[in-house]
Amino acid sequence: MRVLGAAVLSAALALGVAAPASAKPVDPAADAQDMADAYGRITGEGSQLRNPAYLPALVRASTARYVGQLLTQVASPTRLALTAGALVPGWNVGNPLRADWNGTRGVAKPVAFTNRYGALLRGTVYKPLPGARDPYTGTRLTGPYPGVVITEGSVQGSEGMYAWLAEDLAERGYVVLTYDVQGQGTSETLPHQDSPLHQDMVPFCNPVATPEDGELTGCPGVPSQQLSNFVVGTEDALDFFTSTPSHHYPNDQSGGASSTTPYNPFWRLFDRSPDPTPTAPGRDTRVAIIGHSMGAAAVSKVQGTDDRVETVVALDKLTGPDSDGPLDGSGNKPVVPALAVQSEYGFTVTPAELSGGSSLNPTPSPDGPDPMRERATGYDAWTNAGVDSMLVVPHASTHLEYTDIPLVLPASRYGQDLTSVYVQRWLDRYLKDGPAAPLLDTSFRYLEPVGGDAWSPVTLKRGALLSDRYCSAYSLAGVGSDGDIAGVGC
Template sequence: MGQARRRTGGLLALAAALLLGSAPARAAFDPGYEARNFSKTTERATHLTLLPDYQQQLRTVGTANELQAAQILATDGPPTGRTFLGQLCWQHMDGCAGDTRLYDWAARYGHVTPVLFTARNGATLSGHVWATVAGPARRPGVVITNGSVQAPEELYWFAAETLAKAGYVVMTWDPQGQGYSDTVGEGPDALDGVPSQNGQPFYDGTEDALDFFFSGPGAPYVPRRSCSTGTDHAAKQRARVTAGLDSAYNPMHDLVDFSRVGLVGHSLGAGAVSYIGQLDPRVRTIVAYDNLSAPKAAPFGCRSGSSPRPVPALTKPALGLSADYGLTPQPNLSEPVRGAKSAGSRALAAAGVDSAEFVIRGGTHYEFSFIPNPAFGASLRGEDLVSWYTTAWLDKYLKGSDPTADARLLTDRWRADAAEGAIDPDHDGNLYSRYSSSPLDVHTAAGMHVVCEDARAACPALRPDGGPVPYSFLAAANTPDAAPGPGTPAALTGPSTQAPAGAAGTPPGATGPQALRACRDTTAPVSRLTRSRARLTRRGLRLAGTSTDAGCDGRAGATTGVSISVARLVPGRAAACRFLRPDGRLSPVRSCARTSYLPATGTARWTFTRRVRLPAGRYRVYVRGVDAAGNVERKARGRTDLRLRLR
């Protein structure tokens, strides 16, 4: 009788599920599979970092790094210079060295310049700027923000080198409290952001790093006032530049197309770029390593007002990459919640913004930061998958004209990777998690809307990309560079080294007389809509205009980005609007004051074209410019706005 009841109850439950159209029941947890899956966290150590040759190389690199740290402390250390003694990775040895196979890149494959600059709280921040001699005169830019604790910038050189080879100018840097950057700030801000793991230096520092990246000969870097006390630490930046210690501006400024800049971040850095990337109009797209979020509020305020921190509108395409196991990997004792890791990506997709989240099977938090220590386990092929998708995503949303970007983003290669299958305990070549879904929701250059609920499954949108098999980020990064010729920019003909600024014989980056004339540009661009060229029809919208920037101290500035807001006024409801979204649809009704923007093409002379089918009604258009200093243009009635009617 009991058995019959159980069978009847099971059938009724199944029938109810079918009638309601519910998702299939979660698979029963398999401890045997979990043991094999968790064993993948040892792959990097087993197949690479514990091998005798790698260990010998690690010892050599670690010794050299320890010597460099000592040299910096001797020439630019306490009591007047940098203070990083005592940080977990201050010697940059062993687990703090990163991938030792990447240390000869500056000597053989590309060009690297070490830089130093002053954060808004007075801390000195250390970094490098990466590029290749081969490549166009103007290139997209990427700023990479580290994770926390044992995560100096060396752990992210795999991404920097791969992206530089792909035609980007890349900046890596150490947030306050990490690597060769100061542990503390200066004066009244000495304890601002201490300890760094509270997260504030990752948010403030990402903005500071962007400010430095956008600085140039005509507008040298000047730090913002501190968030906590409002103190101005520009005098420290000027003094250190004059002394030949800090960099006056981004040494590769002249190579960068500042209308095409993206952010990449890991862990606390992922939280920072998820928020700052949506907020800062200079940023076009985001890649977040473990993990992407869709911010609903400002994680950290800035009471001095040097960095307003409102709730950002979700308009920038963003990629999330994560893994089965987290910061402290532990075996699962039950089936994980399937959609937990893709919540941020799905929230962006629901807002009409292109997004994706790929979860690495058997991977950990350290797929994204190379720590050559078996205590920080990782899979073997995760780093390659991360490099592949980072490059494909940025190529799609920053290069635009790359015809291969969609194919590489919509590839099926990671569902049957031979290199993975050769070492996997189940000989499974599929790198996507079995536990967590890996969704994708994007629009292709051809205008197709591609939605894939889980890349691990047989998703029809995923097809062969036509590239070499297997993919190796190391092979992509370590390819010969062009030799400097007569037309090579000066930034690529000087010293090239991955040693930190301040180590023996290494330059601090861009210096010179411009450093003494540094001014803080506080004037926003002035943009105008050309009314005679505005067209709104049932087939779409076309706008055009101009934007100029006054700069500072009599030196002309430059608009680095122009964006457009298109709002349909809701009939019968005062101050209620629906805004045009990236997917061509209108947002739900909200206050017209919560303006959201989409990027225009061009800067000094710009255009905005969208082939969309819009409903009849009254529309209001706004244009907004942003300059290299981060100044954002405010609305000015009659100049930045335009009213249109669609009948």
Template sequence: MNHHAAARFVSIACAFILAACGSEESTSTAPQGSASAQQISANNANLELDLNCDNATYPSAELLQCELSNVTRTLEANVEQLMPAFVARQLQQTAVNIQTVLQRSLQDPSWTLPPAFGNTGLTPLCASGAGPCVGDPFRYPGVNGPDGDVFYTQQAEVLPVVYYDQGCARITGQVWKPRNTGNRKLPAVIIKNGSVQANEALYWWAAQELVRAGYMVLTNDPRGQGLSDFSTPTGEQGGNVNGAVFYEGLVNDIDFLMSSPSNPYPHELSCMGTYPTRTQAFNPFHEQLDETRIGAAGHSYGAAGVTWVQSFGAADSMPWPGLLSKTNPVKAIVAWDALGSRNTPASATLTSLIASETATGTLPLGTLVNPAGAPPVSPRVPALGFTSEYGFTPAPFVRETPRDEHLNGFKEWAAANVPVFNVTIAGSTHLDYSPGPALPASSWCPNTDNNACEGGWAKPMITHYTLAWFDRYLKNPGEAGFDDADIRLLDDARWAERMSFHFASARKFSTRDGQLFFSEDIRMKYPKKSTTP
């Protein structure tokens, strides 16, 4: 038996020796007949999984067949995007986006004149909102569908904002909140984009679902990307060239979210007059923000950013640098590929990331993008991490894949006894979290019958766990999503089949009634599906 097969045998054995191996278990502090325990048990009681691929040895013809079938998923989205309805909607929205950025330059020439270095309409990347930068073309105002006009006119209030970052670069974004909430205080989530190509429209899928679930949301383009300034007036860069914007910028975002007329945004005061552009001095929805319930979700370099920012204020990290709160207000994070860890070599170039992916067959972004000055990673708040199987450039694995390869961050959070969950979805790419035309990803728009992208493979699962995690740690009693957050997080019957057979998905957190759920390999705790007719 080789090492890989032996490790898998041990994983299976652990399913039957719960306390010894750290698989699924519950503490004795919880009532044995609690409602959540009964519901979770009922949901998963009859779950059996096809574990043939999990147990296939390397190398073998069986594993090769599993792998070839698995990697095929990474091109599903590209095939779907050939549908006439999708192509037509994409082209329509591309034309609107290009016209919008041209109109902005005509109305406010300071966007393209010195000292606005690098703003050309083609740069920063995605400034035009064309090609992949359209994102999901059905999620724009003016689209006759549930994610278009229905959302913007009936479900949400969305206000565009422009505010300065700490270097006086203009940051463009939007603040979102549910309609008809009265004076009720809302939990909030800030979404931090990935680097290079990732403009905010690629994350509107998350913003819309969070708003529907009762959250205030802040989205924007980091400095150096999308419609924000390419650089500061003094030439300081952003984007992948300067990874500091993904944690410094997120701290600025938190200050802006927390700003109000009586407590204005500090960088508006320090940068006032840099440009004639109308900028905001405070969050227009400040009256409804619950400052005690702020979360952050980030993708790629943004996932690294939320990992670093949650670390500020920990005893073994760096002090909280925000200007409108004495302590770090972030209460929970979601890292879309991937949750970082302290054991990280420093590297910050896209070339090195792709080279690493080519060499190893994976894209450990959370372990390769530590710029100088980033705070040491320290598990401080509950963290949900996602890790893709195939990175930027999908290709079949031609190596043995250790099942715990994606669990570096998970292990650090688990050792610190801070709630953590890490999911790897079968057939997923790094771009499943930023769906856009022509980007390799699993299915995310198989059906447009309702003038919206419905269905898919990875995105529904990403959405499900993201909402459930924030509901678990940011919702109050009586709010939608509070009562069943635990059950949704433990709904293996619905989602375990989509988890990777290469890499373990794992969790360690307690439900609201005090039960500890700890599994280092969720799939392998279930019995193999019977092949008997």
């Protein structure tokens, strides 16, 4: 590993690559340990490989989920989901230790609705159990509740990978929608165009059509790997989430979409009362949008244009108006309070000498990581705009921290736990008008599933679980600001 590091350093110097002035060198032994910690969810204490309940639960849950998805597809033969989530066993299973959550700790119900291009999107809505108590405070939960819409990440992310966060929020008094964007998970790959030539046929779009043919040109939403899919998905999911029996969601019934859900089945539990302390002018609807990866870029954009959104959470990464790179933030305007949870590593775990640029597009940084790197993507834009914001960078975290994926892809042991705690407290502050002080605690309690319908408390120490390479920071009205929570020296 050090040979690789030396080679990268030599190449960077030969190319004249300059490190930021604030970059700090990393001890080789510490670098090696950080890289090992980035696989903690698989190999760490109580991890997937070290919990004897995990593998049997994975086999059971994967089989049940895969068979269920096949049956759903067979029932909708003209709504093809040609995706990894639909075709690969276990891809969409999430954390199998949570398989018994529905009915014991909360309620989950599948839904389906069409996007503006006519493609069938499948999702799940979550709510608290009737008469339940908050598992952390013991307080009786009484509706109506604030709402949350979660948009997944790209590169074939699927909603099952984000059930952990939806469930954690639902059992603490939120109504939550997760869904698959067009072309991912179990959602339909192709759109349905209003054309007699393609009604109820495959394919449902003509990539070479022209206006003279009387058809829409191209295949809207194809390929799935485009920012507009996630922006459109977020906006349409908000429309579905806020639908009611008297204001149905406008599902496109062409192409055999009779299996669609006409409105949010948990509509009655969503708190539609105006927030007496809105987070921004005209923003008094108690709903948050959360996104990961390209979903994070999408919610960063939608929060600036959709006046139903009262706060936003971006999971790697919040994108401001001046962000560049693979997730362009051009035109984004900070409007509502934003929580940014961001990662040290991208899809792969690389030496510190490759920590330049973005974690998603690492480039040489011969002198080590720049502590300001994660601030620059969006947090600084929010603070400069005077909008409440917080940046959390978990130790040894990867871009896959926020997805439940079995066994094969890197993620730290406690990054997901820490993320859930901060998201819960952020939404309590901005959707339930709670105090800001809990966001600044240095020790947290979190409940983890360990198998057999058992949940075990863990204590999360902020000092040990925040990055010692990159700034974590906050700027909150009425509280103040701190641009160096973890003492990184930035």
